[in-house]
Amino acid sequence: MTQLRPDMxxxxxxRLDGVSLRYDSTEEILxxxxxxxxxxxxxxxxxxxxxxxxxxxxxxxxxxxxxxxxVSLFGRPTSRLSRDxxxxxxxRVGVVFQEFRLLNHLTAYENVALPLRVMGRKxxxxxxxxxxxxxxxxxxxxxxxxxxTLSGGEQQRVAIARAVVTQPxxxxxxxxTGNVDPDMAARLMRLFYELNxxxxxxxxxxxxxxxxxxxxxxxxxxLADGMLVQENGEVAPTARRxxxxxxxxx
Amino acid sequence: xKPRENSLLPLEDAREAxxxxxxGALCFLAALAALSAKSTYGAARAWTAEVEGEYTVSLSxxxxxxxxxxxxxxxxxxxxxTARAFSDAEINALLEPNFGKSGLPADLPVPRLIAxxxxxxxxxxxxxxxxxxxxxxxxxxxxAHAEWAGDVRHMLSISRIAALSIVALLSATAIAVIAFATHxxxxxRRDIVDVLHVAGAKDRFIAGLFERRFWLLGLRAxxxxxxxxxxxxxxxxxxxxxxxxxxxLLPQLSLDFPDLAVLVVTPVIAGLAARIAAGITVMxxxxxxx
Numbered sequence: 001m002t003q004l005r006p007d008m009x010x011x012x013x014x015r016l017d018g019v020s021l022r023y024d025s026t027e028e029i030l031x032x033x034x035x036x037x038x039x040x041x042x043x044x045x046x047x048x049x050x051x052x053x054x055x056x057x058x059x060x061x062x063x064x065x066x067x068x069x070x071v072s073l074f075g076r077p078t079s080r081l082s083r084d085x086x087x088x089x090x091x092r093v094g095v096v097f098q099e100f101r102l103l104n105h106l107t108a109y110e111n112v113a114l115p116l117r118v119m120g121r122k123x124x125x126x127x128x129x130x131x132x133x134x135x136x137x138x139x140x141x142x143x144x145x146x147x148x149t150l151s152g153g154e155q156q157r158v159a160i161a162r163a164v165v166t167q168p169x170x171x172x173x174x175x176x177t178g179n180v181d182p183d184m185a186a187r188l189m190r191l192f193y194e195l196n197x198x199x200x201x202x203x204x205x206x207x208x209x210x211x212x213x214x215x216x217x218x219x220x221x222x223l224a225d226g227m228l229v230q231e232n233g234e235v236a237p238t239a240r241r242x243x244x245x246x247x248x249x250x
Numbered sequence: 251x252k253p254r255e256n257s258l259l260p261l262e263d264a265r266e267a268x269x270x271x272x273x274g275a276l277c278f279l280a281a282l283a284a285l286s287a288k289s290t291y292g293a294a295r296a297w298t299a300e301v302e303g304e305y306t307v308s309l310s311x312x313x314x315x316x317x318x319x320x321x322x323x324x325x326x327x328x329x330x331x332t333a334r335a336f337s338d339a340e341i342n343a344l345l346e347p348n349f350g351k352s353g354l355p356a357d358l359p360v361p362r363l364i365a366x367x368x369x370x371x372x373x374x375x376x377x378x379x380x381x382x383x384x385x386x387x388x389x390x391x392x393x394a395h396a397e398w399a400g401d402v403r404h405m406l407s408i409s410r411i412a413a414l415s416i417v418a419l420l421s422a423t424a425i426a427v428i429a430f431a432t433h434x435x436x437x438x439r440r441d442i443v444d445v446l447h448v449a450g451a452k453d454r455f456i457a458g459l460f461e462r463r464f465w466l467l468g469l470r471a472x473x474x475x476x477x478x479x480x481x482x483x484x485x486x487x488x489x490x491x492x493x494x495x496x497x498x499l500l501p502q503l504s505l506d507f508p509d510l511a512v513l514v515v516t517p518v519i520a521g522l523a524a525r526i527a528a529g530i531t532v533m534x535x536x537x538x539x540x
Binding site: 061065083088106115119 | 446448450
Protein backbone atom coordinates (compact mmCIF):
# COMPACT_ATOMS: atom_id res chain seq x y z
CA MET A 1 0.00 0.00 0.00
CA THR A 2 1.26 3.51 -0.79
CA GLN A 3 2.50 5.28 2.31
CA LEU A 4 0.58 8.52 2.82
CA ARG A 5 2.69 11.56 3.60
CA PRO A 6 1.25 15.01 4.40
CA ASP A 7 3.23 16.63 1.55
CA MET A 8 1.53 14.30 -0.94
CA UNK A 9 -1.97 15.53 -0.19
CA UNK A 10 -1.87 18.99 -1.71
CA UNK A 11 -0.36 17.84 -4.95
CA UNK A 12 -2.26 14.57 -5.39
CA UNK A 13 -4.28 14.17 -8.58
CA UNK A 14 -6.15 11.34 -6.89
CA ARG A 15 -6.34 10.64 -3.20
CA LEU A 16 -8.44 7.94 -1.59
CA ASP A 17 -8.51 8.11 2.15
CA GLY A 18 -9.97 5.10 3.97
CA VAL A 19 -12.41 4.46 1.16
CA SER A 20 -14.89 1.60 1.43
CA LEU A 21 -17.72 0.70 -0.88
CA ARG A 22 -20.74 -1.51 -0.53
CA TYR A 23 -23.91 -1.52 -2.59
CA ASP A 24 -27.05 -1.51 -0.43
CA SER A 25 -26.70 -4.24 2.18
CA THR A 26 -24.25 -6.37 0.23
CA GLU A 27 -20.81 -7.36 1.36
CA GLU A 28 -18.12 -4.69 1.21
CA ILE A 29 -16.55 -4.59 -2.27
CA LEU A 30 -13.76 -2.19 -1.37
CA UNK A 31 -12.43 -1.92 2.12
CA UNK A 32 -10.42 0.89 3.70
CA UNK A 33 -8.47 1.84 0.60
CA UNK A 34 -5.79 4.52 0.79
CA UNK A 35 -4.25 5.65 -2.48
CA UNK A 36 -2.34 8.68 -3.67
CA UNK A 37 -1.60 9.28 -7.34
CA UNK A 38 0.56 12.27 -8.16
CA UNK A 39 -0.28 14.51 -11.09
CA UNK A 40 1.34 13.18 -14.21
CA UNK A 41 1.72 9.67 -12.83
CA UNK A 42 0.98 6.53 -14.85
CA UNK A 43 -0.49 3.57 -12.95
CA UNK A 44 -1.93 0.17 -13.66
CA UNK A 45 -4.74 -1.40 -11.72
CA UNK A 46 -5.09 -5.14 -11.88
CA UNK A 47 -6.86 -7.93 -10.06
CA UNK A 48 -9.02 -10.95 -10.68
CA UNK A 49 -12.44 -10.60 -12.27
CA UNK A 50 -14.92 -9.39 -9.67
CA UNK A 51 -12.17 -8.01 -7.46
CA UNK A 52 -13.73 -4.55 -7.66
CA UNK A 53 -11.60 -2.84 -10.31
CA UNK A 54 -14.59 -1.33 -12.08
CA UNK A 55 -16.07 -0.23 -8.74
CA UNK A 56 -12.83 1.48 -7.80
CA UNK A 57 -12.74 3.21 -11.18
CA UNK A 58 -16.35 4.36 -10.66
CA UNK A 59 -15.21 6.12 -7.51
CA UNK A 60 -12.41 7.78 -9.46
CA UNK A 61 -14.61 9.07 -12.27
CA UNK A 62 -17.21 10.24 -9.74
CA UNK A 63 -20.06 7.97 -10.80
CA UNK A 64 -20.40 6.55 -7.32
CA UNK A 65 -19.80 8.02 -3.87
CA UNK A 66 -17.93 5.82 -1.38
CA UNK A 67 -19.82 4.25 1.52
CA UNK A 68 -17.02 5.44 3.79
CA UNK A 69 -13.93 7.56 3.45
CA UNK A 70 -13.10 10.40 1.11
CA VAL A 71 -12.25 10.62 -2.57
CA SER A 72 -10.28 13.74 -3.50
CA LEU A 73 -9.42 14.78 -7.03
CA PHE A 74 -6.90 17.49 -7.82
CA GLY A 75 -6.71 18.42 -4.15
CA ARG A 76 -10.46 18.80 -3.59
CA PRO A 77 -12.52 16.41 -1.44
CA THR A 78 -15.39 15.46 -3.70
CA SER A 79 -17.90 14.95 -0.88
CA ARG A 80 -17.88 18.71 -0.32
CA LEU A 81 -18.51 19.65 -3.94
CA SER A 82 -21.84 20.93 -5.23
CA ARG A 83 -23.47 19.08 -8.14
CA ASP A 84 -22.27 21.71 -10.61
CA UNK A 85 -18.75 21.49 -9.18
CA UNK A 86 -18.87 17.70 -9.52
CA UNK A 87 -19.85 18.14 -13.19
CA UNK A 88 -16.95 20.53 -13.69
CA UNK A 89 -14.63 18.02 -12.00
CA UNK A 90 -15.87 15.20 -14.28
CA UNK A 91 -14.89 17.30 -17.30
CA ARG A 92 -11.31 17.00 -16.17
CA VAL A 93 -11.58 13.21 -16.23
CA GLY A 94 -11.60 11.08 -19.39
CA VAL A 95 -13.03 7.60 -19.13
CA VAL A 96 -12.68 4.60 -21.44
CA PHE A 97 -15.32 2.08 -20.48
CA GLN A 98 -14.76 -1.63 -20.86
CA GLU A 99 -18.04 -1.89 -22.78
CA PHE A 100 -17.29 1.34 -24.71
CA ARG A 101 -20.69 2.97 -24.01
CA LEU A 102 -20.85 4.66 -27.39
CA LEU A 103 -24.15 6.25 -28.35
CA ASN A 104 -25.52 4.24 -31.24
CA HIS A 105 -27.54 7.07 -32.76
CA LEU A 106 -24.41 9.19 -33.16
CA THR A 107 -21.61 8.76 -35.66
CA ALA A 108 -18.03 8.02 -34.61
CA TYR A 109 -17.24 11.71 -35.11
CA GLU A 110 -20.22 12.80 -33.00
CA ASN A 111 -19.38 10.31 -30.25
CA VAL A 112 -15.87 11.70 -30.00
CA ALA A 113 -17.16 15.28 -30.07
CA LEU A 114 -19.74 14.58 -27.34
CA PRO A 115 -17.63 15.77 -24.35
CA LEU A 116 -16.82 18.94 -26.28
CA ARG A 117 -20.50 19.58 -26.99
CA VAL A 118 -21.21 19.03 -23.30
CA MET A 119 -18.56 21.65 -22.56
CA GLY A 120 -20.40 24.06 -24.84
CA ARG A 121 -17.77 24.21 -27.57
CA LYS A 122 -18.85 25.13 -31.08
CA UNK A 123 -18.30 22.63 -33.86
CA UNK A 124 -16.17 25.09 -35.80
CA UNK A 125 -13.79 25.11 -32.84
CA UNK A 126 -13.34 21.36 -32.56
CA UNK A 127 -14.08 19.84 -35.97
CA UNK A 128 -10.47 19.69 -37.12
CA UNK A 129 -9.17 18.29 -33.80
CA UNK A 130 -11.81 15.56 -33.68
CA UNK A 131 -11.20 14.51 -37.28
CA UNK A 132 -7.45 14.50 -36.72
CA UNK A 133 -7.78 12.40 -33.57
CA UNK A 134 -9.99 9.89 -35.35
CA UNK A 135 -7.51 9.70 -38.20
CA UNK A 136 -4.75 9.14 -35.65
CA UNK A 137 -6.55 6.11 -34.21
CA UNK A 138 -6.99 4.78 -37.74
CA UNK A 139 -10.62 5.76 -38.28
CA UNK A 140 -10.15 8.58 -40.78
CA UNK A 141 -12.35 6.75 -43.28
CA UNK A 142 -15.01 5.88 -40.72
CA UNK A 143 -15.77 9.33 -39.31
CA UNK A 144 -19.45 9.31 -40.12
CA UNK A 145 -20.19 5.65 -39.46
CA UNK A 146 -22.39 4.66 -36.57
CA UNK A 147 -20.94 2.37 -33.87
CA UNK A 148 -23.12 -0.57 -34.88
CA THR A 149 -21.36 -0.62 -38.25
CA LEU A 150 -17.90 -0.62 -36.67
CA SER A 151 -15.94 -3.63 -35.44
CA GLY A 152 -15.26 -4.11 -31.72
CA GLY A 153 -11.73 -2.78 -32.11
CA GLU A 154 -12.95 0.26 -34.03
CA GLN A 155 -15.56 0.98 -31.39
CA GLN A 156 -12.88 0.74 -28.74
CA ARG A 157 -10.74 3.28 -30.57
CA VAL A 158 -13.70 5.64 -30.83
CA ALA A 159 -14.24 5.24 -27.08
CA ILE A 160 -10.59 6.04 -26.43
CA ALA A 161 -10.68 9.05 -28.74
CA ARG A 162 -13.76 10.30 -26.89
CA ALA A 163 -11.94 9.94 -23.56
CA VAL A 164 -8.86 11.87 -24.63
CA VAL A 165 -10.38 14.52 -26.92
CA THR A 166 -10.64 17.05 -24.09
CA GLN A 167 -7.03 16.39 -23.02
CA PRO A 168 -8.22 15.50 -19.52
CA UNK A 169 -6.11 15.89 -16.38
CA UNK A 170 -6.98 12.34 -15.38
CA UNK A 171 -7.53 9.48 -17.82
CA UNK A 172 -9.17 6.31 -16.55
CA UNK A 173 -9.30 3.31 -18.85
CA UNK A 174 -10.98 0.01 -18.08
CA UNK A 175 -9.41 -2.75 -20.22
CA UNK A 176 -8.72 -0.29 -23.04
CA THR A 177 -6.97 -2.74 -25.33
CA GLY A 178 -9.15 -5.78 -24.79
CA ASN A 179 -10.63 -5.81 -28.29
CA VAL A 180 -7.77 -4.67 -30.49
CA ASP A 181 -4.89 -6.48 -32.11
CA PRO A 182 -1.39 -6.24 -30.57
CA ASP A 183 -0.27 -3.54 -33.02
CA MET A 184 -3.24 -1.34 -32.27
CA ALA A 185 -2.89 -2.08 -28.54
CA ALA A 186 0.69 -0.81 -28.66
CA ARG A 187 -0.42 2.23 -30.67
CA LEU A 188 -3.11 3.07 -28.13
CA MET A 189 -0.70 2.60 -25.25
CA ARG A 190 1.59 5.03 -27.04
CA LEU A 191 -1.29 7.54 -27.13
CA PHE A 192 -1.81 7.12 -23.39
CA TYR A 193 1.91 7.41 -22.78
CA GLU A 194 2.18 10.57 -24.90
CA LEU A 195 -0.75 12.15 -23.07
CA ASN A 196 0.98 11.27 -19.85
CA UNK A 197 4.43 12.54 -20.76
CA UNK A 198 3.62 15.49 -23.00
CA UNK A 199 0.49 16.87 -21.35
CA UNK A 200 1.06 15.59 -17.82
CA UNK A 201 -2.20 13.65 -17.83
CA UNK A 202 -2.51 11.31 -14.88
CA UNK A 203 -3.31 7.88 -16.32
CA UNK A 204 -4.89 4.92 -14.57
CA UNK A 205 -5.36 1.77 -16.63
CA UNK A 206 -7.22 -1.25 -15.35
CA UNK A 207 -6.12 -4.37 -17.19
CA UNK A 208 -5.55 -8.09 -17.00
CA UNK A 209 -2.96 -7.86 -19.77
CA UNK A 210 0.44 -8.50 -18.22
CA UNK A 211 2.09 -7.88 -21.60
CA UNK A 212 0.66 -4.40 -21.58
CA UNK A 213 1.84 -3.80 -18.02
CA UNK A 214 5.36 -4.88 -18.96
CA UNK A 215 5.57 -2.26 -21.72
CA UNK A 216 5.58 0.69 -19.38
CA UNK A 217 7.54 1.27 -16.24
CA UNK A 218 4.71 2.20 -13.93
CA UNK A 219 3.40 1.19 -10.53
CA UNK A 220 0.93 -1.66 -10.50
CA UNK A 221 -1.84 -1.78 -7.94
CA UNK A 222 -3.60 -5.06 -7.34
CA LEU A 223 -7.08 -5.39 -5.91
CA ALA A 224 -7.73 -8.53 -3.89
CA ASP A 225 -10.41 -9.16 -1.29
CA GLY A 226 -11.43 -5.53 -1.42
CA MET A 227 -7.93 -4.37 -0.47
CA LEU A 228 -5.50 -2.50 -2.68
CA VAL A 229 -1.80 -3.37 -2.62
CA GLN A 230 1.00 -1.94 -4.68
CA GLU A 231 2.77 -4.76 -6.40
CA ASN A 232 6.24 -4.86 -7.86
CA GLY A 233 6.89 -8.56 -8.29
CA GLU A 234 4.83 -9.08 -11.45
CA VAL A 235 6.45 -6.28 -13.33
CA ALA A 236 9.48 -7.53 -15.22
CA PRO A 237 12.65 -5.84 -13.98
CA THR A 238 13.79 -5.29 -17.55
CA ALA A 239 10.61 -3.46 -18.41
CA ARG A 240 10.94 -1.34 -15.28
CA ARG A 241 14.42 -0.26 -16.32
CA UNK A 242 13.27 0.82 -19.76
CA UNK A 243 13.90 4.55 -20.22
CA UNK A 244 11.93 5.09 -23.44
CA UNK A 245 9.03 2.70 -23.79
CA UNK A 246 7.94 4.34 -27.03
CA UNK A 247 10.97 2.87 -28.77
CA UNK A 248 9.45 -0.58 -28.41
CA UNK A 249 6.11 0.51 -29.83
CA UNK A 250 5.02 0.75 -33.43
CA UNK B 251 -20.61 16.93 -47.53
CA LYS B 252 -20.56 16.44 -43.78
CA PRO B 253 -23.85 15.14 -42.40
CA ARG B 254 -25.80 17.41 -40.06
CA GLU B 255 -24.93 16.93 -36.39
CA ASN B 256 -27.46 14.73 -34.58
CA SER B 257 -29.27 15.52 -31.37
CA LEU B 258 -27.71 14.00 -28.28
CA LEU B 259 -30.99 12.14 -27.78
CA PRO B 260 -32.00 9.56 -30.39
CA LEU B 261 -34.95 10.13 -32.67
CA GLU B 262 -38.40 9.25 -31.49
CA ASP B 263 -39.14 5.59 -31.00
CA ALA B 264 -42.36 3.59 -30.77
CA ARG B 265 -42.90 4.63 -27.16
CA GLU B 266 -42.93 8.27 -28.13
CA ALA B 267 -45.29 7.57 -31.04
CA UNK B 268 -47.72 6.03 -28.55
CA UNK B 269 -47.26 8.99 -26.22
CA UNK B 270 -47.84 11.35 -29.14
CA UNK B 271 -51.16 9.65 -29.80
CA UNK B 272 -52.22 9.76 -26.14
CA UNK B 273 -51.27 13.44 -25.71
CA GLY B 274 -52.94 14.30 -29.02
CA ALA B 275 -56.14 12.51 -27.97
CA LEU B 276 -56.14 14.19 -24.56
CA CYS B 277 -55.59 17.59 -26.17
CA PHE B 278 -58.44 16.92 -28.59
CA LEU B 279 -60.79 16.07 -25.72
CA ALA B 280 -59.57 19.01 -23.64
CA ALA B 281 -60.00 21.45 -26.53
CA LEU B 282 -63.46 20.09 -27.27
CA ALA B 283 -64.45 20.31 -23.59
CA ALA B 284 -63.07 23.86 -23.40
CA LEU B 285 -65.04 24.89 -26.48
CA SER B 286 -68.16 23.24 -25.07
CA ALA B 287 -67.67 25.03 -21.75
CA LYS B 288 -67.28 28.34 -23.53
CA SER B 289 -70.30 27.72 -25.77
CA THR B 290 -72.41 26.69 -22.80
CA TYR B 291 -71.36 29.83 -20.96
CA GLY B 292 -72.09 31.97 -24.02
CA ALA B 293 -75.45 30.30 -24.61
CA ALA B 294 -76.45 30.74 -20.96
CA ARG B 295 -75.55 34.41 -21.05
CA ALA B 296 -77.26 35.08 -24.36
CA TRP B 297 -80.36 33.14 -23.50
CA THR B 298 -80.85 34.58 -20.02
CA ALA B 299 -80.19 38.09 -21.38
CA GLU B 300 -82.86 37.41 -23.95
CA VAL B 301 -85.54 36.38 -21.47
CA GLU B 302 -84.58 38.92 -18.81
CA GLY B 303 -87.46 41.51 -18.68
CA GLU B 304 -89.77 39.36 -20.82
CA TYR B 305 -93.35 38.73 -19.61
CA THR B 306 -96.26 36.85 -21.12
CA VAL B 307 -99.73 37.93 -20.07
CA SER B 308 -102.71 35.54 -20.53
CA LEU B 309 -106.12 37.16 -20.66
CA SER B 310 -109.00 34.79 -19.99
CA UNK B 311 -112.38 35.37 -21.63
CA UNK B 312 -111.14 38.21 -23.78
CA UNK B 313 -111.41 38.73 -27.51
CA UNK B 314 -108.87 40.28 -29.87
CA UNK B 315 -110.19 43.79 -29.33
CA UNK B 316 -109.97 43.51 -25.56
CA UNK B 317 -106.47 42.12 -25.87
CA UNK B 318 -105.40 45.10 -27.98
CA UNK B 319 -106.87 47.48 -25.41
CA UNK B 320 -105.05 45.69 -22.60
CA UNK B 321 -101.81 45.87 -24.58
CA UNK B 322 -102.21 49.62 -25.04
CA UNK B 323 -102.88 49.93 -21.30
CA UNK B 324 -99.72 48.01 -20.46
CA UNK B 325 -97.62 49.96 -22.96
CA UNK B 326 -98.34 53.07 -20.91
CA UNK B 327 -97.05 51.57 -17.67
CA UNK B 328 -93.80 52.88 -16.26
CA UNK B 329 -90.93 50.47 -17.10
CA UNK B 330 -92.69 48.82 -20.05
CA UNK B 331 -90.84 49.12 -23.36
CA THR B 332 -93.26 47.25 -25.59
CA ALA B 333 -96.56 45.44 -25.16
CA ARG B 334 -98.09 43.57 -28.07
CA ALA B 335 -101.13 41.33 -28.30
CA PHE B 336 -100.64 38.08 -30.20
CA SER B 337 -102.68 37.72 -33.39
CA ASP B 338 -104.88 34.66 -33.98
CA ALA B 339 -102.31 33.36 -36.45
CA GLU B 340 -99.52 33.63 -33.86
CA ILE B 341 -101.60 31.85 -31.22
CA ASN B 342 -102.46 29.07 -33.69
CA ALA B 343 -98.76 28.72 -34.57
CA LEU B 344 -97.96 28.23 -30.89
CA LEU B 345 -100.66 25.57 -30.58
CA GLU B 346 -99.82 23.82 -33.84
CA PRO B 347 -97.15 21.43 -32.45
CA ASN B 348 -99.76 19.97 -30.06
CA PHE B 349 -103.04 20.34 -31.94
CA GLY B 350 -102.05 20.24 -35.60
CA LYS B 351 -102.79 22.64 -38.43
CA SER B 352 -106.56 22.42 -37.96
CA GLY B 353 -106.21 24.22 -34.64
CA LEU B 354 -108.74 24.29 -31.83
CA PRO B 355 -112.51 24.43 -32.33
CA ALA B 356 -113.68 28.03 -32.72
CA ASP B 357 -116.02 27.76 -29.70
CA LEU B 358 -113.26 26.65 -27.33
CA PRO B 359 -112.15 29.58 -25.18
CA VAL B 360 -108.48 30.26 -25.69
CA PRO B 361 -106.71 32.88 -23.62
CA ARG B 362 -105.37 35.88 -25.53
CA LEU B 363 -101.64 36.44 -25.11
CA ILE B 364 -99.76 39.72 -24.73
CA ALA B 365 -95.95 39.83 -25.01
CA UNK B 366 -94.49 42.49 -22.74
CA UNK B 367 -90.89 43.64 -22.76
CA UNK B 368 -89.85 45.57 -19.69
CA UNK B 369 -86.79 47.62 -18.86
CA UNK B 370 -84.09 45.61 -17.13
CA UNK B 371 -84.16 47.96 -14.11
CA UNK B 372 -87.95 48.08 -13.83
CA UNK B 373 -88.96 47.10 -10.30
CA UNK B 374 -91.93 44.82 -9.52
CA UNK B 375 -93.10 45.09 -13.09
CA UNK B 376 -94.86 41.71 -12.99
CA UNK B 377 -96.94 42.76 -9.97
CA UNK B 378 -97.73 46.18 -11.43
CA UNK B 379 -98.92 44.56 -14.68
CA UNK B 380 -101.25 42.29 -12.71
CA UNK B 381 -102.66 45.20 -10.69
CA UNK B 382 -103.14 47.38 -13.78
CA UNK B 383 -105.05 44.65 -15.63
CA UNK B 384 -107.10 43.73 -12.57
CA UNK B 385 -108.03 47.39 -12.05
CA UNK B 386 -109.09 47.53 -15.72
CA UNK B 387 -111.40 44.57 -15.17
CA UNK B 388 -109.35 41.90 -16.92
CA UNK B 389 -108.83 38.42 -15.62
CA UNK B 390 -105.12 37.93 -16.28
CA UNK B 391 -102.17 35.75 -15.38
CA UNK B 392 -98.66 37.20 -15.69
CA UNK B 393 -95.70 34.93 -16.39
CA ALA B 394 -92.27 36.47 -15.72
CA HIS B 395 -89.79 34.50 -17.88
CA ALA B 396 -86.87 35.36 -15.61
CA GLU B 397 -88.42 33.31 -12.78
CA TRP B 398 -88.15 30.02 -14.64
CA ALA B 399 -85.11 31.15 -16.63
CA GLY B 400 -83.23 31.05 -13.30
CA ASP B 401 -83.58 27.26 -13.23
CA VAL B 402 -82.23 26.98 -16.75
CA ARG B 403 -79.40 29.37 -15.89
CA HIS B 404 -78.58 27.24 -12.85
CA MET B 405 -78.53 24.10 -14.99
CA LEU B 406 -76.27 25.75 -17.58
CA SER B 407 -73.92 26.89 -14.80
CA ILE B 408 -73.64 23.32 -13.59
CA SER B 409 -72.94 22.20 -17.19
CA ARG B 410 -70.25 24.85 -17.47
CA ILE B 411 -68.60 23.79 -14.23
CA ALA B 412 -68.76 20.16 -15.37
CA ALA B 413 -67.11 21.06 -18.68
CA LEU B 414 -64.38 23.06 -16.95
CA SER B 415 -63.82 20.18 -14.51
CA ILE B 416 -63.41 17.84 -17.48
CA VAL B 417 -60.89 20.25 -19.01
CA ALA B 418 -58.96 20.35 -15.71
CA LEU B 419 -59.12 16.55 -15.34
CA LEU B 420 -57.94 15.96 -18.90
CA SER B 421 -55.11 18.47 -18.46
CA ALA B 422 -54.02 16.82 -15.20
CA THR B 423 -54.20 13.40 -16.88
CA ALA B 424 -52.09 14.64 -19.79
CA ILE B 425 -49.46 16.02 -17.41
CA ALA B 426 -49.40 12.77 -15.41
CA VAL B 427 -49.09 10.70 -18.60
CA ILE B 428 -46.26 12.91 -19.85
CA ALA B 429 -44.45 12.71 -16.50
CA PHE B 430 -44.79 8.92 -16.51
CA ALA B 431 -43.62 8.70 -20.14
CA THR B 432 -40.66 10.97 -19.45
CA HIS B 433 -39.61 8.78 -16.57
CA UNK B 434 -39.90 5.70 -18.80
CA UNK B 435 -37.92 7.46 -21.55
CA UNK B 436 -35.26 8.38 -19.03
CA UNK B 437 -34.99 4.77 -17.83
CA UNK B 438 -34.82 3.55 -21.43
CA ARG B 439 -32.06 6.05 -22.15
CA ARG B 440 -30.19 5.58 -18.92
CA ASP B 441 -27.09 4.71 -20.95
CA ILE B 442 -27.15 8.07 -22.69
CA VAL B 443 -27.78 9.91 -19.45
CA ASP B 444 -24.88 8.04 -17.80
CA VAL B 445 -22.48 8.86 -20.63
CA LEU B 446 -23.47 12.53 -20.56
CA HIS B 447 -23.22 12.55 -16.78
CA VAL B 448 -19.72 11.06 -16.79
CA ALA B 449 -18.70 13.45 -19.57
CA GLY B 450 -19.43 16.30 -17.16
CA ALA B 451 -22.85 17.41 -18.35
CA LYS B 452 -24.66 19.43 -15.72
CA ASP B 453 -28.09 18.25 -14.57
CA ARG B 454 -29.63 21.31 -16.23
CA PHE B 455 -27.98 20.39 -19.55
CA ILE B 456 -29.35 16.82 -19.49
CA ALA B 457 -32.78 17.99 -18.32
CA GLY B 458 -32.72 20.57 -21.13
CA LEU B 459 -32.36 17.82 -23.74
CA PHE B 460 -35.47 16.05 -22.45
CA GLU B 461 -37.33 19.32 -21.98
CA ARG B 462 -36.76 20.31 -25.60
CA ARG B 463 -37.77 16.84 -26.80
CA PHE B 464 -41.00 16.78 -24.80
CA TRP B 465 -41.82 20.45 -25.47
CA LEU B 466 -41.80 19.66 -29.19
CA LEU B 467 -43.72 16.43 -28.65
CA GLY B 468 -46.41 18.22 -26.59
CA LEU B 469 -46.59 21.08 -29.06
CA ARG B 470 -46.95 18.80 -32.08
CA ALA B 471 -49.38 16.38 -30.40
CA UNK B 472 -51.36 19.35 -29.06
CA UNK B 473 -51.51 20.90 -32.52
CA UNK B 474 -52.84 17.68 -34.02
CA UNK B 475 -55.39 17.36 -31.17
CA UNK B 476 -56.48 20.99 -31.60
CA UNK B 477 -56.79 20.63 -35.38
CA UNK B 478 -58.93 17.51 -34.99
CA UNK B 479 -61.05 19.39 -32.43
CA UNK B 480 -61.39 22.28 -34.91
CA UNK B 481 -62.50 19.87 -37.61
CA UNK B 482 -64.96 18.22 -35.23
CA UNK B 483 -66.44 21.56 -34.19
CA UNK B 484 -66.76 22.61 -37.83
CA UNK B 485 -68.64 19.39 -38.57
CA UNK B 486 -70.88 19.88 -35.50
CA UNK B 487 -71.60 23.45 -36.57
CA UNK B 488 -72.53 22.27 -40.06
CA UNK B 489 -74.77 19.54 -38.61
CA UNK B 490 -76.25 22.03 -36.13
CA UNK B 491 -77.12 24.47 -38.91
CA UNK B 492 -78.80 21.78 -40.97
CA UNK B 493 -81.09 21.00 -38.01
CA UNK B 494 -81.25 24.49 -36.55
CA UNK B 495 -85.00 24.51 -36.09
CA UNK B 496 -84.77 21.58 -33.68
CA UNK B 497 -81.77 22.74 -31.71
CA UNK B 498 -83.94 24.30 -28.99
CA LEU B 499 -82.07 25.46 -25.94
CA LEU B 500 -78.89 23.45 -26.71
CA PRO B 501 -75.80 25.66 -26.71
CA GLN B 502 -74.71 26.49 -30.21
CA LEU B 503 -71.05 25.73 -30.99
CA SER B 504 -69.29 28.54 -32.74
CA LEU B 505 -65.88 29.38 -34.14
CA ASP B 506 -65.27 32.97 -33.25
CA PHE B 507 -61.99 34.56 -32.16
CA PRO B 508 -62.06 33.28 -28.53
CA ASP B 509 -62.71 29.76 -29.82
CA LEU B 510 -59.75 29.97 -32.15
CA ALA B 511 -57.69 31.33 -29.25
CA VAL B 512 -58.62 28.21 -27.25
CA LEU B 513 -57.43 26.04 -30.14
CA VAL B 514 -54.16 27.98 -30.45
CA VAL B 515 -53.49 27.90 -26.71
CA THR B 516 -54.13 24.14 -26.38
CA PRO B 517 -50.87 23.00 -28.05
CA VAL B 518 -48.87 25.64 -26.20
CA ILE B 519 -50.27 24.46 -22.86
CA ALA B 520 -49.62 20.83 -23.87
CA GLY B 521 -46.04 21.70 -24.84
CA LEU B 522 -45.41 23.64 -21.65
CA ALA B 523 -46.93 20.89 -19.50
CA ALA B 524 -44.75 18.32 -21.26
CA ARG B 525 -41.67 20.47 -20.86
CA ILE B 526 -42.23 21.15 -17.17
CA ALA B 527 -43.11 17.51 -16.42
CA ALA B 528 -40.01 16.34 -18.30
CA GLY B 529 -37.76 18.83 -16.53
CA ILE B 530 -39.00 17.93 -13.06
CA THR B 531 -38.84 14.18 -13.75
CA VAL B 532 -35.30 14.30 -15.13
CA MET B 533 -33.99 16.55 -12.37
CA UNK B 534 -35.50 14.26 -9.73
CA UNK B 535 -33.97 11.19 -11.37
CA UNK B 536 -30.56 12.81 -11.63
CA UNK B 537 -30.64 13.80 -7.98
CA UNK B 538 -30.67 10.10 -7.13
CA UNK B 539 -27.22 9.64 -8.67
CA UNK B 540 -23.96 11.26 -7.58
